[in-house]
Amino acid sequence: MSDIKKDRFLDFLRLDERFPHILCPGCGVGTIMGTMVRAFIDLKISQDELCIVAGIGCSSRVSFYLDCDTFHTLHGRTLPAATGVKLARPDLKVVVIGGDGDIMAIGGNHFIHTARRNLDITVIVINNFTYGMTGGQYSPTTPTYDKAATAPFGNVERSFDVCFIAKAAGAVFVARSTTFHVLHFKKMLELALSKRGFSVVEVSSQCPTFYGRYQGIGDAVKMLQWLKERSIDVSKVENPWTVKDKFVIGVLHDQQDVPPYTELYQMVRERARE
């Protein structure tokens, strides 16, 4: 990395008092945040035209550290809040960041409806398969039979496939990556950020403090190895939606020519004036 690029990177962080961050050693959120910043810089997204919307949870902390407009909302409510920002200021780039609990459990209804409306925003779902902030309880993406703070005898619920739900609900761009595949994740993020309409990037991430410990996977390095071994590129599978026990990474869905909500609502305004 050249010095100029490094300065630009640091310029994107609220270095004055926000650091050191509160994330656990080995957490994947830092990798994700760094990758987000690099993608923003490479796509020339201005800090003054960017609004990061976060909920509550480990993922939401990203909103504290990035130097742009940041909206730390309620648990599960990122998407309606982001809807408001985007509709009030369509010129702003609105990026939602949330975890599997935030977006798929308490915010699940908002997720499917914002996808259905095709609001022009990008959602980054950090999937660490657990509620980290509250101490490792099972989430809607915790695999069946896994252990958790609230599933000491194993989780008997089936888990959600974030990308499958996003596609079914109407997202026009859906991709998956992991914190092991950093450059791949950056590419997926850049594609999502460049897409007009509702784009979703699920990034499987390590939580060595809780999820890794409860499953006996081990520390952050072992968890990254686990992410690597569990991942398979979309080009290597016949049907990405039927693969079991693997994270199919890559662009899983890319739909063209679906007008975003803001564009359609402009049509409503024109009709109303007639």
Place this chain on the structure above:
Amino acid sequence: MKQLLSGNEACAIGAIRAGVRFFAGYPITPSTEIAEYLSRELPKIGGTFIQMEDEIGSILCISGVAAAGVKAMTATSGPGFSLMQEGIGYAVMAELPCVVVNVMRIGPATGAPTRTSQGDVMQTRFGTHGDHPIVVLCPSSVRECFDLTVAAVNISERLRIPVIVLMDEIVGHMREVVELPTEVKVWQASRPKPPRDEYFHYDDSNNYDAPVASFGDGYRIHLTALTHRKDGFPLDDPEIIKWNLDRLRAKIEDNRSWLWDLDYVDLGAESVVVGYGSTARSVIEAKQQYEYKTGRRVGVLRLRMIWPFPAERLIGLLRSARRVIVPEMNQGQLYREVERTVNLHVPVVSVQRYDGEMLTPEEILSAL
């Protein structure tokens, strides 16, 4: 120009006239006409209407709109208002100006959707978790639905708070011939002038009536409902927590004198009836009937703003009353507030009706 309008329509018109350009809501009886009207009128003037997936989404959506500097409103009834409570708390804590209209129906829960009630008086005051004051306006007529919605939008903009317009089903659905004012005073917060590193979103100088930055203004603000410092960043230091809650309290406390909104007549009479919302209409009718029949005066005190409760003003105004009557379409919610805070050393009588029917002048007459 005279027009025949319902309270719900007058409320929607008032919102537009006060500068509201965004409405997010979810259909619910008896408030839906507000959403329907605004879905038709807002796009004509470049505004936005969106029907959300639920009321939680509605309140968070207008919080986002407010954070981006556009005046926003939602409207609902009891069940939806219950769902909105955490979001209202968010708007309080993050200091986002917006208006929430609650057209009351019988509860709890689904209750009787088309039947009137004043059962949400205490919920508007204490519905969210945590301590904070709130402003709640209570119209009695179609014209007041217009006036008080305008006032609500202005107060929310001045104090950076959510303001609640508390209507009841009768006021919302009642039709009256009204003449709306050609001009209304509209408060618009200006954008701050200092450079980014000298601007603090929650500075002591900008708690109310001050320029405020929005998303996209280049100030790179951070909004959170965690207790925060003046720059918006979270801190749970006891001193900061107290500063946060004192700040919210000061918004109302410092402005009580101009916020209070009530009217009254004949307070020198032995009996004074305190009313609000559609019940106040029955109070006025009961006064006229009583005076015609007995030749004795009856005092009437009508609250157009129920929260902050004007206790200090009532103590002065009700000084010579020998008896105070508080009729309500609930089990005595504001009655307790009158008895508790006004502390008159005279009997305070609660007249209650909670069967979904209007509280009639006759019921007040029999209490007189």
